[in-house]
Amino acid sequence: MTLFFVLVTIVPSLIALGYLIETDPKRRRAFREPALGHERYIVPPLALLVLPGGATLAAGTFGLFVLWFSTLTVVGWIMAALSPDAWRRIGARLEAWTGLAFRRVEGGR
């Protein structure tokens, strides 16, 4: 049951975080990624990022909040620590394994 609640709260936050990481200008510069073709949204992904945590607090489930926040710091670190190249390799492997198209968030390519 705990696992279910953790997934429900963490997945939206991680999706938002993934967008923020992928579109981060300094990260793109540092790894010679092409400039983002469109405007980078800040408020909607940030809202999506913090909303589940806020919901756990509003519901008074402090255990879930701590769990959401701690998972975010650990998984967020791993997501940020993987270079764009590493993500591409993971994407390619997923693509190969599942046969599904691994759609990238960015519009540049």
Place this chain on the structure above:
Amino acid sequence: MLSLKQNVTKRLVAVHGWSGVVLGLLLYVVLLTGAVAVFDYEIATWSTDRVDARMALADNATDIIETALTEVGVSEVERLNVSFAHTGEAVVYLHGLPNPDPDESRSVSMRVKIDPKTGEPTETLVGAEADIFEHQARILERFLVDLHVRLHVPEPWGLFLTGILGLVMMVASISGFVIHRHLFKDLFVPERPGKRLVSFRDRHALAGTWGLPFAVVLAFTGTFYSFALSLGLPVVSLVAFGGDREAAIEAVIGGGAHGEIAPAAMTDLNALIARSEAAAGNKPSPGFQIHHWGLEDGEITVFHSARTGGLLADSRKYALATGEYLGPSIILGQQPSAGAAAVELMAPLHFGHFGGFVSKLVWVGLGGALSFVTITGLQLWARKRQDEALWRFFDRVIGIVGYGLPIAMVGAAYGFFLALALGDPEVWTPWAFIIVSGVCIAVGLAVRRLDLLSAIYRGSLGLGCFCLPLVRLEVGGSGWVEALAAGRPMIPTLDVFFFLTGLGYLVWLARETVLAPAVRAEGQVAEPAE
């Protein structure tokens, strides 16, 4: 992060660096063993490997108490505690019993173990309260936990040492936060390739930034656990109670009523526990504690873990004579208070056990991430000073401790399992740790090439992890089917974890050594921008 005067920043950088250099390696030991100790219960289950199902308290509590009381020969008990050993037996601790020696006024404690299948007592032990706690079956777990809690340094110095390490961790976290110039700008910038100095800085800063909130939480709560009883209680009892520790404990925890209390019949314990379990969300209780069994003011606290989504334990208190619910159990004082709530919060925030397996897994991740921060910070310091022989040697020492500690922990597990079959695990678990550490240090000093050394370490760690489940099975540990059937999924889970970790290290090693030339030929990494 903050804009500071240059000389203030310089001092903070010095504090951050030197606190790490002086105590960072010990901090790493505490952090990594702490990450492992999160699964202390699971390690105990996995290593002692007793799969006998234990009794349900709601069906057997009355019998357990009766058996223990008959065995001891009393009808009233000041304090009584029931829990389960890892061997599946119910363990009853009885405190405040009359001393069998009529000349001695000090009360004694007793431990009675009850077999789950027959309901018969299997072992009775009399002694002082501190001496009768169950240790026997938990040697490997206790060894690792002791390493985390006091680095095996005798009392009270071990606790002082880990308390100081907690303070150092807090200082390093806060100073790191303050001196980081682009905390938010660098939040998503991974290690830039090339293994240059900036790569080491990126690596350390990124992990440190993400780890910051829980580094502070874990350092704070850990310092509390180290200092609360070794330093805080003595100081507070000295000023507030003239040094009377007992009076201080009684004021904080709340002693029972004194004087004559009439005997009374006790309520049906099985029904009471069933009621408590139903009210706590139908989770079986892991044990209970009783004050004044057989007396009219008798009380029972039935332990329950936190509810789904909750942070604090959900234990409940009942009157034993009437069965009336008295409210949630309070760890300090007689009624709810901010102080008791604050102390209660320390446990879930430090141990991460409030959400079962999931939260424990996350806590292992936190511990691992913070160990990584410590090691990369030390590496950064040493790499910055590569032109000095002393710091080149320090760089080597970081590698020796960084890899040596996990290898020695795995070594301790080997020592434990082999001694289980051949000798005394109590002796050989620590010895295996010391011997393997010694070998790691010797190899670390003897092998000149650092890349070769790292390959040797990774190979040993990989092989050690990979073979550990086989050794466990070889010395008579139960198989996966047997363990699953007995309701102990932790045994195959940890086996699989060791298999995969070992395999991961071996594959990583193989890719870097055997396949490295091929990978390199595939394409050069683009030279990164600053």
Place this chain on the structure above:
Amino acid sequence: MSNSDENTTDLDQPSATLRGRLTRRLTGLSDWLNRRPTTVRWVLAGPVVLIVSLISMAAIPFWFPKGAAGVDHLVFPVILFPLIWSAFFFYAVMSDRLLTTSAVLVGAIGGQLALILVMI
């Protein structure tokens, strides 16, 4: 600094009032501290801060509200010890004025010690 030195160098002058002498003493002390900043800071951030935080822990039970269960004044000093220590430590490291910092820390020791001795 140099101004006050000039004003109060001659002890025979009637200008050696109480205020003047105090200023001169403090200036002298400040100079003495500033001549060896590293040592002073080590002493302040090390043993002095440790003593301040230990004495704070011992003094808090006398003024902290006891709370509903009568335990808060005993529990919070123990819980807050790491935070008290960290706060004083960073103050000692980050503050630029050694004289003021020393005065605050020594004052914290003296004041709280007096409180403990009066209350005990």
